[in-house]
Amino acid sequence: MNRIKKIYQIIYKAYGPQGWWPLTERYRFIPVHKGKKPSTKQIKFEIIIGAILTQNTAWKNVEKALIELNKRRLLDIKKLKSLPANKLGAIIKPSGYYNQKAKKIKAMIEFLELGKDVNRENLLSIWGIGPETADSILLYAYEQPFFVIDAYTKRIFSRLGLAHKNASYKELQKMFHKALPKDVEMFKEYHALLVEHGKRYCRIKPLCEECVLRRECNYAK
Ligand code: SF4
Structure with missing residues (x-):
């Protein structure tokens, strides 16, 4: 299994489904994470x-x-x-x-x-x-298979040692498209999980000691 898939499996196991995109339900004001189609x-x-x-x-x-x-x-x-x-x-x-x-x-x-x-x-x-x-x-x-690259993705994958810290949006997206099957649900989930991981552990000041990816990560070694 390639490392990009492995990272997905680890964070999916750790955080579970994220239910993105958050949407407002009828007669409610606050968008909720229920993974509605x-x-x-x-x-x-x-x-x-x-x-x-x-x-x-x-x-x-x-x-x-x-x-x-x-x-x-x-x-x-x-x-x-x-x-x-x-x-x-x-x-x-x-x-x-x-x-x-x-x-x-x-x-x-x-x-x-x-x-x-x-x-x-x-x-x-x-x-x-x-x-x-x-x-x-x-x-x-x-529901088209375009992997979304954001600041969390850049930070996490450069620290993991899987991408250069100055890699462009296009380069990073190409890396994910090459490593993963064209699976819309997986792309949605992976992006949401990276946001969660960036918020929980891989912050600007990372919490490597407690991080579920520490064994996979160059930065933590
Ligand atoms: S070990 Fe540290 S740098 Fe690596 S992914 Fe986890 S929080 Fe980020």
Whole structure:
């Protein structure tokens, strides 16, 4: 078994299924981790909004912004379309970079309304949408096998000694695509588990002594 699969098995065994993407249930405000399938347009839309809100911030801040949107029943493409960008910015303020994110949400809505194919090339052509956001949308909302690379993935895999610390998004994604079967559920779970691992142990100041990956890790040796 290659080391990338082995790492997955270790962290899956340690933390269990993560239930990503967190989604809001009916008559509730707080998104919950239940691993619900993106079977409706509304679910896809919520994932898309969450993927934009999570740029450069922790999920707990995204959650606060989503709660504010939910309280106002604004997690709806038509309602968000008619809401001025400055008002949207004020509501999503807890997620940080809120004016920029409001504009990105507006640009995304414009794109979705065109009815174009939601593919990587088209997503990357939208203002403010980079590879991590595009791949999060493709993987979690459209169930396409694009491995999502984020800051946790970079940090963990460079410390493990499996990637160079300056490896690009493209290089890291290629490494995962080569090592793993094209399994959407596994890609979803692996990404979520890496987020969990980064939060629990592989922090900026890592807790190597207690880490489940210490035997696999160059940094800890
Ligand atoms: S052993 Fe330390 S550096 Fe390695 S993955 Fe665990 S927390 Fe990160």
